[in-house]
Amino acid sequence: MKKPQAERAGRVERAPLDPEMFDPVCPSPLVPFRVGDKWAPMILRCLQDGPRRFSELKIPLRGITSKSLTQSLRGLERAGFLAREEQHGGTERRVEYALTALGRGLLDPLDAACEWTREHWDELIEAQEAALAGAESGHR
Amino acid sequence: MKKPQAERAGRVERAPLDPEMFDPVCPSPLVPFRVGDKWAPMILRCLQDGPRRFSELKIPLRGITSKSLTQSLRGLERAGFLAREEQHGGTERRVEYALTALGRGLLDPLDAACEWTREHWDELIEAQEAALAGAESGHR
């Protein structure tokens, strides 16, 4: 029987990340606001309920390569939005990434941006299509 | 009291854009939020008080090349955030770019993001420096 290491480390058990928390059909690139690089906003979201491990983050960020994840994490770390915490004391290798106070604060305007996008989703799609149609018949 | 003379065209005399409205020392790239490409947020800001001409926009966007400005404008147009209005009736060539309703709405979350950045400016700088210093002595 496998014993959860979380207990040994006195760690609180949190729900695992939903592998489908990011809809591949309407991914964040369509959100007109961006924070950092391609993956950064999603990483921030993943960390909002507490620290997560490298391999834990890879799950909802479907298809991300180790390199890209490392890069994004380092970038967010350099900006001071998250902290890398390496546990040496434990029995096995464990590295966790946690939002700093600054990073947590970043979630507010990020939420606002996402909310705006949700509210104007139809308009966004419609405007894009109209502009595309206009480009075909209009000034071309 | 001075009277605007261009009102027959429905055009109101507005203050010209401040050539230094974007501080080259703390430019928007330091803002962790972005809208579209490098120049897009600044262009949106330039248009918030009404339509502007191509050459008018070039002034505060110091050093922007024609190509980059055209690119950014086309991108924002494709997204439905602004509209290109070419005046054929007039005597001289005149092209104006104006925010759409959607684009104007975009200013709200953009303001929120800028406001957040202003509020946390010191922390942002400090966190960056701390992370940089930590990288030198820390996990290396």
Next chain:
DNA sequence: TACGGCGGTATCCGATCGGAAACCAGCCAT
């Protein structure tokens, strides 16, 4: 001993970004 999981690096590559510079047509005033 071998194997698998973890948390990465190193290298290569094609795509994209964005600036520099040259060029252009139409209109205007001199």
Next chain:
DNA sequence: ATGGCTGGTTTCCGATCGGATACCGCCGTA
């Protein structure tokens, strides 16, 4: 007719982004 202004386009180029792939040491388990 000549030069200047407007609103671009085109070409070239170096830098950066981001994915694919291969590889790595460390640890725990079988």
